[in-house]
Structure formats: C-alpha cells, structure tokens
Amino acid sequence: xxxxxxxxxxxxxxxxxxxxxxxxxxxxxxxxxxxxxxxxxxxxxxxxxxxxxxxxxxxxxxxxxxxxxxxxxxxxxxxxxxxxxxxxxxxxxxxxxxxxxxxxxxxxxxxxxxxxxxxxxxxxxxxxxxxxxxxxxxxxxxxxxxxxxxxxxxxxxxxxxxxxxxxxxxxxxxxxxxxxxxxxxxxxxxxxxxxxxxxxxxxxxxxxxxxxxxxxxxxxxxxxxxxxxxxxxxxxxxxxxxxxxxxxxxxxxxxxxxxxxxxxxxxxxxxxxxxxxxxxxxxxxxxx
Amino acid sequence: xxxxxxxxxxxxxxxxxxxxxxxxxxxxxxxxxxxxxxxxxxxxxxxxxxxxxxxxxxxxxxxxxxxxxxxxxxxxxxxxxxxxxxxxxxxxxxxxxxxxxxxxxxxxxxxxxxxxxxxxxxxxxxxxxxxxxxxxxxxxxxxxxxxxxxxxxxxxxxxxxxxxxxxxxxxxxxxxxxxxxxxxxxxxxxxxxxxxxxxxxxxxxxxxxxxxxxxxxxxxxxxxxxxxxxxxxxxxxxxxxxxxxxxxxxxxxxxxxxxxxxxxxxxxxxxxxxxxxxxxxxxxxxxx
Numbered sequence: 001x002x003x004x005x006x007x008x009x010x011x012x013x014x015x016x017x018x019x020x021x022x023x024x025x026x027x028x029x030x031x032x033x034x035x036x037x038x039x040x041x042x043x044x045x046x047x048x049x050x051x052x053x054x055x056x057x058x059x060x061x062x063x064x065x066x067x068x069x070x071x072x073x074x075x076x077x078x079x080x081x082x083x084x085x086x087x088x089x090x091x092x093x094x095x096x097x098x099x100x101x102x103x104x105x106x107x108x109x110x111x112x113x114x115x116x117x118x119x120x121x122x123x124x125x126x127x128x129x130x131x132x133x134x135x136x137x138x139x140x141x142x143x144x145x146x147x148x149x150x151x152x153x154x155x156x157x158x159x160x161x162x163x164x165x166x167x168x169x170x171x172x173x174x175x176x177x178x179x180x181x182x183x184x185x186x187x188x189x190x191x192x193x194x195x196x197x198x199x200x201x202x203x204x205x206x207x208x209x210x211x212x213x214x215x216x217x218x219x220x221x222x223x224x225x226x227x228x229x230x231x232x233x234x235x236x237x238x239x240x241x242x243x244x245x246x247x248x249x250x251x252x253x254x255x256x257x258x259x260x261x262x263x264x265x266x267x268x269x270x271x272x273x274x275x276x277x278x279x280x281x282x283x284x285x286x287x288x
Numbered sequence: 289x290x291x292x293x294x295x296x297x298x299x300x301x302x303x304x305x306x307x308x309x310x311x312x313x314x315x316x317x318x319x320x321x322x323x324x325x326x327x328x329x330x331x332x333x334x335x336x337x338x339x340x341x342x343x344x345x346x347x348x349x350x351x352x353x354x355x356x357x358x359x360x361x362x363x364x365x366x367x368x369x370x371x372x373x374x375x376x377x378x379x380x381x382x383x384x385x386x387x388x389x390x391x392x393x394x395x396x397x398x399x400x401x402x403x404x405x406x407x408x409x410x411x412x413x414x415x416x417x418x419x420x421x422x423x424x425x426x427x428x429x430x431x432x433x434x435x436x437x438x439x440x441x442x443x444x445x446x447x448x449x450x451x452x453x454x455x456x457x458x459x460x461x462x463x464x465x466x467x468x469x470x471x472x473x474x475x476x477x478x479x480x481x482x483x484x485x486x487x488x489x490x491x492x493x494x495x496x497x498x499x500x501x502x503x504x505x506x507x508x509x510x511x512x513x514x515x516x517x518x519x520x521x522x523x524x525x526x527x528x529x530x531x532x533x534x535x536x537x538x539x540x541x542x543x544x545x546x547x548x549x550x551x552x553x554x555x556x557x558x559x560x561x562x563x564x565x566x567x568x569x570x571x572x573x574x575x576x
Contacts, residue, residue, distance in 0.1 A: 073554075123503045143501060185489055186502040190509045192545055193481050195564040200541040201473055202567035211571040213411060213431060214474040220508040221478045225568045229561035237552045247546045251539075253488040257480055258535045264525045266361075273517035276483040279490035280513045283499040 006063035014069030015134025020167035033059035056081040068094035072234035079109035101238035140168035184242035194225040294351035302357030303422025308455035321347035344369040356382035360522035367397035389526035428456035472530035482513040
C-alpha cells in the first residue's frame with residue numbers, strides 16, 4: 001500500500017498507473033504534477049488524481065513513491081526540481097522508454113546514483129496520449145522491466161516490483177544497457193520504420209492518391225506513426241547509440257533484400273520471407 | 289448475373305469472391321480449380337464451389353467469367369492452360385497484386401492482349417490463406433482497381449465492374465503502370481519492411497528474448513510478415529522495377545533519419561515525425 005503517490009506527468013502512462021493502483025486499493029492519496037492546467041483539472045474530474053500542482057518540488061513533499069512519467073527530454077529538469085524536496089525514504093521510479101539516459105539524468109541532478117531510484121519501463125501504451133486516454137487495465141498482463149543499479153537499495157526495488165504487480169503486470173529485471181538494446185530492436189526501430197515510411201509517402205507528389213489505396217495492412221503497419229512526435233524525438237536522442245546500431249543492422253538486411261529483388265533471386269527472397277514468417281508466427285503463438 | 293463462374297485458385301481471394309457473389313445471388317454455378325485435392329474438397333463442403341477439377345482447361349469450359357486467383361508466378365501457366373478452351377464470349381479477370389506482369393503473361397500465352405481480359409486487383413486480404421480463411425464480406429467497402437487496356441472490350445470491363453460492385457466493393461480504374469507504382473508504395477514496400485524487420489531480429493543471437501519483450505505495437509507492425517512467403521516472392525519479382533524504385537526512395541528517407549539520430553538533431557527529427565503523424569492521422573480520419 002502506497003500512502004502518497006506523486007505522479008510527475010499525468011498522461012496515458014502516469015494516469016493509468018494511478019487508475020490501476022486505485023482499482024486494487026493499493027494507493028492512498030495521488031498528487032499530480034504537470035504543465036497543462038486543463039489536463040490536470042481533467043485528471044481530478046476523472047478521479048485519477050486527488051489534487052495537483054505545477055511545481056514538481058511541491059508535488060513530491062511527503063510522497064512514498066514518486067513516479068516520473070514525463071518525456072525523456074524533461075527528465076533531468078524534473079529530477080533536479082524534486083531533488084531537495086524528497087523524503088529520505090521516498091522511492092523514485094519512472095516510465096521512460098530509455099534507461100541509460102534516465103540514469104545519466106539522475107546522476108547529473110543528484111551528483112551520484114540515488115540509492116532509492118529504481119529505473120523502470122512498462123512495456124505498454126497506445127498511440128494516444130493525455131490523461132483521458134489512460135485506463136486501469138493498461139498494464140494487465142504486460143511486462144514491466146526494472147533496471148536496478150548496484151547502488152539501488154533492495155527494499156526500493158521490492159516496493160516498485162510490488163507496485164507494478166498490483167497493476168497486473170509481470171515484472172522482470174535486466175541491466176540498463178541490455179534494456180536499451182532490446183527496446184531499440186523491438187520498439188524504437190519499428191517506430192522509425194513506420195514514421196519513415198509514412199513520411200516518405202507523404203512527400204511523394206501524388207501522396208493523397210497513394211493513401212487512398214492503402215489497405216488494412218497499411219493501417220496496422222503504420223499505426224505507431226500516429227504516436228507523439230515529441231516523445232519519439234526524445235527517445236531517439238536518448239537511445240541514439242543502440243538505435244543507430246539497430247538501424248545499421250536493418251540497413252544491411254534491406255540492402256540484401258533490395259539486391260535480391262533487383263536480381264529476381266526468388267530462392268533467396270523465399271528464404272528471407274519464410275524465416276520471418278516462422279519467427280512472427282512463433283512469437284504470436286507465444287503471446288496469444 | 290454470372291451463369292457459370294470458373295475460379296482458378298480457390299483460396300482466400302477466390303473463395304471470398306464466390307461466397308460474396310453467392311450471398312447476393314449473382315452467380316449460378318461455381319467451378320473450382322486448383323492443385324490441392326483436400327482444399328478443393330473443403331471448398332465444396334463449405335459450399336464455396338459446386339464442383340472442381342485439377343485441369344484449368346476443363347474448368348473454364350462454358351464459363352461466362354474466369355477468375356484467376358493463383359500466385360503471380362503461376363499466372364502464365366494458367367493462362368496458357370485455359371487459352372484454347374475458353375468460350376468466345378468468356379471474360380477473364382484476375383486478383384493479382386501486380387498488373388504489368390499479368391498483362392505480359394497474357395500476351396505471352398495468347399500472342400496478343402486478349403480483348404476480353406480485364407486485369408484487376410481487389411485491395412483486400414488478410415494474412416491467412418486457403419479456402420477456409422475466405423468469407424463473403426472480405427470485399428465489402430474495399431477498393432477494387434481494374435486496369436483495362438486500350439484493347440479491352442467495354443462490355444467485358446462493365447461486367448467485371450458490376451461483379452465487384454455486387455460484392456460491395458468500390459471499383460476504380462487506372463493504368464497498369466500507375467497501379468503497380470501505387471501498390472509498390474502502399475503495400476509491397478510495407479511488406480518488405482515487415483519481413484525485413486522480423487528477419488533482422490530473428491537473426492540476432494538473443495532473438496528469443498527480443499521477441500519476448502515486443503509489445504502490442506510490434507505485433508500490429510509485423511502482422512503482414514505472417515503473409516504467404518511464396519505469394520510475396522512472386523509479387524517482388526513481378527513488380528521488381530516499381531518496388532526497387534520505392535525501396536531506393538525509402539532508403540534515402542532512412543539515411544536522413546539515421547543521420548539525424550546520430551547528430552541528435554531533435555528539430556529535424558520532430559519535423560519528420562510531425563509530418564508523418566499528420567499524414568497518418570489524416571488518412572485514418574478518411575478511412576474511418
């Protein structure tokens with residue numbers, strides 16, 4: 001049970017955490033913090049938070065747990081703003097899609113790794129944003145990756161694990177670097193392809209006609225290109241090393257594919273497509 | 289009303305056409321043709337076709353309309369096999385995803401463009417295949433592109449248009465070359481990206497773990513990588529010119545994106561993502 005939860009950034013991710021904890025009676029007071037007055041008022045109206053402030057420092061006073069759900073580009077500022085106002089026992093965690101940059105931001109703000117920081121990443125979301133898009137079931141049966149450091153106090157890790165499990169999530173831990181590589185492959189690279197594809201088509205002369213003939217497959221394929229541009233700008237920059245490596249790997253794959261198409265090398269194309277289909281079908285069987 | 293419809297290739301596309309026409313009472317007898325005995329027996333059992341043969345020539349005897357729904361690589365053989373058995377008034381049409389290659393196959397088989405050939409492409413499908421995946425509603429509110437040639441007889445075009453409209457589809461016409469370019473952009477390129485991405489990940493050492501952490505966005509994004517490898521091999525080769533041009537265009541886009549990430553050029557990344565999101569959101573609003 002968390003007596004007071006402070007949520008910095010009350011959108012889809014932060015709002016859904018509050019809703020999920022409330023649904024299972026695992027949170028007392030929820031204090032929200034953000035820049036947009038109307039969004040925070042909406043959050044109170046929806047019962048997601050109890051009260052709000054625009055000042056992160058004020059928001060964390062007396063909090064047991066502070067959850068940072070701001071874009072990665074705003075993490076350092078938020079950490080600096082809360083640093084001197086935290087209770088000694090307060091646990092800090094976050095929902096950022098890149099963990100190396102959050103740890104670096106914490107070190108920059110605190111002068112060292114805070115021992116009660118538990119970097120985290122719920123692998124969940126939709127292409128929508130804002131508190132109105134939040135819902136209590138977002139994390140049910142989804143994975144949450146925590147990336148504790150050698151400095152992290154075990155009781156802080158345990159508290160954050162239990163918090164996510166109360167939301168119905170399956171918690172796993174891994175190193176910061178490994179998290180950032182895995183996510184570059186499974187999330188950040190696919191988003192780049194979706195944004196890149198839609199942008200390439202949008203820039204074609206006859207783009208309006210092209211979109212008119214796009215079928216259902218295209219709709220699904222490009223759904224993630226409707227995600228928040230600001231959030232993705234921040235993710236790209238925060239994880240640019242691992243993402244650049246994945247983009248290079250994908251570039252080699254596509255060069256091979258393009259060469260095979262140009263040479264009309266049916267056998268090689270079939271080999272690629274069969275390996276991909278087998279992997280995709282295996283994966284879908286598992287997550288069903 | 290089509291008295292006798294001959295379907296060469298009784299899978300998702302061919303089976304759904306038969307089901308849709310039956311549902312609105314616009315077809316008399318449906319004769320199926322294919323290589324797999326069990327699939328054709330299933331098609332009879334499901335009421336999709338009335339009878340079947342493994343010989344395309346036999347299948348088209350007395351047919352008013354012949355619908356070719358075989359993989360593109362099998363079109364030329366099918367056209368050669370039916371050529372001498374067609375009624376003089378029989379209209380031939382097809383469901384191939386590339387139109388230039390089908391026309392070339394017809395010219396190779398018939399020695400010239402058959403005047404009663406109406407090349408067509410229903411922009412519909414799922415990642416499943418086989419007659420059991422077929423359903424009468426597949427074409428409802430979907431687009432069907434017909435690419436008549438200067439040699440095409442107007443009454444043949446009109447008959448095929450009415451056939452698709454009876455299935456609930458919206459029929460438009462365009463040139464063969466334009467069709468192949470539009471489809472390279474909206475369908476063939478996205479499939480290459482999905483196959484390429486899944487294959488690139490499947491080839492990574494830790495691929496099992498990587499797929500484990502993939503979220504919902506990845507599932508949607510890669511759904512089309514579960515499509516038929518043989519069908520896609522054939523599409524790639526049949527449309528290799530237009531597809532190679534699109535791959536090159538996409539390559540330039542991704543080089544620009546990768547460069548911006550490496551340079552941490554947030555403004556340029558934001559510009560790309562915002563343009564893509566705006567295009568995607570506009571497109572989704574329209575097809576809702």
